Amino acid sequence: MLLGIDTGGTYTDAVLFTEEDGVLRTAKSLTTKHDLSIGICDAVNRIMDREGDQIRMVSLSTTLATNAIVEAHDSPVCLIMIGYDKGSLERSNLGTAIGKNPYVFIDGGHTPLGDEQSALDLDAVKRAIDEHAPNVSAFAVAGYFSVRNASHEEAVRNLILEKTDRPVTCAHELSSGLDAPRRALTAFLNAQLIPQLHQLIHSVDIMLQEKGIKAPVMVVKGDGSLISAQTALERPVETILSGPAASVVGAKYLSGASDVFVVDMGGTTTDIAILMDGEPKLSEEGANVGGWRTMVKAVAVSTYGLGGDSEVALNRTQRCLSIGPRRAYPISLLAQQHPSVLEELQQQLRNERIGEYDGRFALKLRELNTALTSLSRLELEIWESLADGPVALNTLLERPAMAGPLQRLIDRGLVINAGLTPSDSSHILNKQNNWTRDGALLCAQLFLRQSQRDNYLLGVTPDDLAEMIYQQTIVQAGKTILDTAFIEEKIPQMTNTQSLGLALLDNALHNKSGSTTNTPLLDFTVKLGRGIVATGAPSAIYYPEITARLNTELNLPENADVSNAVGAVCGGVVQKYTVLISSPEKGRFRTHMGTEQKNFTVAQDAIDYAKSHAEEKAYQMASESGATDIIVEVDQFDKIITDAGGDQLFIESAIIATAKGRPVLAV
The missing domain is CATH 3.30.110 (Translation Initiation Factor IF3)
Known part of the structure; x- marks a missing residue:
């Protein structure tokens, strides 16, 4: 038997599989980011008991790397650039990607023919290591033309390993392609992802020991193929789009389809790929995630910050609802796990004064991967206040000065906001029932109270709001598929929100069945040229309606909700x-x-x-x-x-x- 595991932003899935009989058993458990082993063990325990000695391979797929980039949740990294000029930061969005992380320019590097362009300044490297090592989780090293001669990168790597216990990524090991800034970007992202993948594989090791499994552990790469866990630890950036790639492989196996869109809607993202003649289309230019074009060969996937747990907010400027791209912890789930949250929501609703952050909470997402000294005084104060569970934002942000430190903890992926999400609206509409509906209802009431204070959503009930969120999720999901089709057909994307093209697409995607007005003078439709195989936990809720509005066929195969875990055991x-x-x-x-x-x-x-x-x-x-x-x-x-x-x-x-x-x- 083969054991497939997929760790996503919301759920961890497990599948028992044999080549002869296919899927034997499946299970889902909530992903526990503070300790991934809890969610992994829970999912595995639901499908196997004493069969550890029968498992011949364990294979993992994960969207954690993709989600971290999309949501801008990063671990602090120092990038050492050898022989680069400062103008490199302006190319390939390298400077934007680095953000507030430390970076250092070092003399050295090579020519296109592999000859040394200048001597490597090891003294400057030593100073950079001493200065930045205490405050970062990893180092990335990129040398100019290192693909023609990697000796300077190797020398810097050896020095870092000699002086610290921090992991090091060298750019030449990730790509042989020319494009120095993009190679540096890829190395930088790889270094940021090392702590997360290390946590995942360590958590799997805990499960293997608990279940007595002595099988090799593999990880799905972004192109759908497999690598050993040890190789994945050395090059975690290759697991960018691991989850979407596994989903495509799994969707092909489960559906038997050959020329379709494969859409994987999870808690955090929607990932869209295309099967052509039964094979996933690969990206010629490298994986593009969260706006960063890497040099990692991967399945051509368009990733959008839209999922069942996307944050629902009120855009006060445009006076409309916004969904995503960041994930929020669903209130219905938080209230189920922490009953005191229901009491707090009820108290907020009883208060005459409308709180600025009513219906919203903060909670720890995972543990620190650096020393406590890497946190500022106010960040540490917030971190310690969340030690015993979620705290209402009204309490946490009583002092305005705390807003910035909280946002920095969120940006690092250490803390997450809890609030209204499409998953909550699904509970209100009884389309989903696995968490606490009362929590979702209370949160919707508080959301409406704030909106109506600003003269928006007047007369709207919680059920009406839930339906609005459901309908907008459908429209946004439909646009992501059309956007992917436009890219594939090389049709220019419409970025002007006032453009006629976008207005026509909006008209085609919006639900008009409930309209009580006269028949419109203009009514547009859109037809997708290929069918859709929909996978992921929320897909059954949204995609029957989405495919109807796109006038195409829906293939929702059995076990579609665990497609990633199936794909994890089907690759080579x-x-x-x-x-x-x-x-x-x-x-x-x-x-x-x-x-x-x-x-x-x-x-x-x-x-x-x-x-x-x-x-x-x-x-x-x-x-x-x-x-x-x-x-x-x-x-x-x-x-x-x-x-x-x-x-x-x-x-x-x-x-x-x-x-x-x-x-x-x-x-």
Whole structure:
């Protein structure tokens, strides 16, 4: 038997699976971010008892990395840039991504041919390590043209490991592609994600020990293939879009569809991919998550901050409801877990004075991954006040000075706001019943009281508000699918909120069945060219109506709510290794392999050496990633131009070895 586990922002799913019989048992449990092992153990306990010795492989998928980027929840990281100029921060949104994290420019780096452009300033590196190590959870190191010579990155990495216990990410290990700022961005994001993936895999280890499971542990990469847990710990950025990729693989298995949109709606995000001829479409430019274009090869997924637990807020400027992109802890769930929350909501409703933060609470989401000294005095005060459970924001923010520190804790993913969400509206409308409806009703009443104070939503009841949230969620979800179709068809996106195009789409997506007015003079419809396979826990609530408005077919397969966990056990291992060959001068050819460069006078000799090295390295990487029955294919891509005299000039060649295998299973 194979055990598939998916850890999402809201739920942790578990699946028992065999190649002969498919899905045997499934279970869902709430994700417990403060200690992931609790949710994982709970889900696994629901589908197995004493069968630990029968499990031959455990495979994980997770949306935690994707969610962290989309919601801008990050761990503090120091980025060391070797040989970069300060203008690099303006390219690929690198400076925006870094935000308030420390970064350091260090002399060094290499030329496009792998020669040293200037000596590495190790003294400056030592000073940077001493200054920033106490306040960060990891380091990222990016050297200029490190894909042609990685010696400076390696030297800095070794120094960091010698002086600290912080994990280090080197940019050259994540991508062989040129684009220095984007490579630095990818390394930076990788370093931010290390603590989260470490927590996940450590939590799985706890479950394995508890259940007596001695099977290999694999993790789904963003392209849907598998890597060993150890490899994932070294390169967690490759698990960006792990959950969506697993969902696509699982959706294909569960539905049998071959040419469809695959939509995975979870608690935090909606992820949309396309199956073409039965295969997931891969991103040619690298995974794009939360607006950051990485250099990680992944399934072409459009990720939107819209899910069952998206935060519902009142946009006072535009006088409308806004849903997402940030997640909020659903009040119906919070009230079920903490009955005192119901009492607080009732008291707020009895108060004559309308509180600024009525119906909203804060609670710890996970533990610190840095020293307490990394928190300011006010941040520490808030952190300690949340030690015993959720606290009403009216209490927490009695002093205006506390708002900024609270927001910083939220930005780091340490604390989360609880409030009204689409999940709460589903409880009010009796479309969902697994949490406390009373909490959702009270929160809706408080939300309306605040809105009506501002002369908005006058005469609206809690049921009316819940229906408005439900309808707006449908409209926003429909737009995400159309947006993905526009991108695929290369149709320019409509960014002007006053544009005629957006007005027509709004008209087509809004529900007109309940209108009591006369038949409109204009009534637009939109038709999607492919059907939709909908997966994820909230999909059954929303997608029957969404597909009806998009005039397309819905495939809601059995076990669609645990599609990610199914996909986690259906993939294989794929690893690629690239060797570049350059020509520093006529008649000389140079191979670039990490810290090693080798010169040849005959092009074919360089190619033969590169192919042999790439094949050996790809095989080794696949083996280390947990594969057996490995087959390696080697491709050669030459860049040759013709000069003015008609002669052909060799510019460079890329030798790419692809190793494929199936996961090693326990005996």
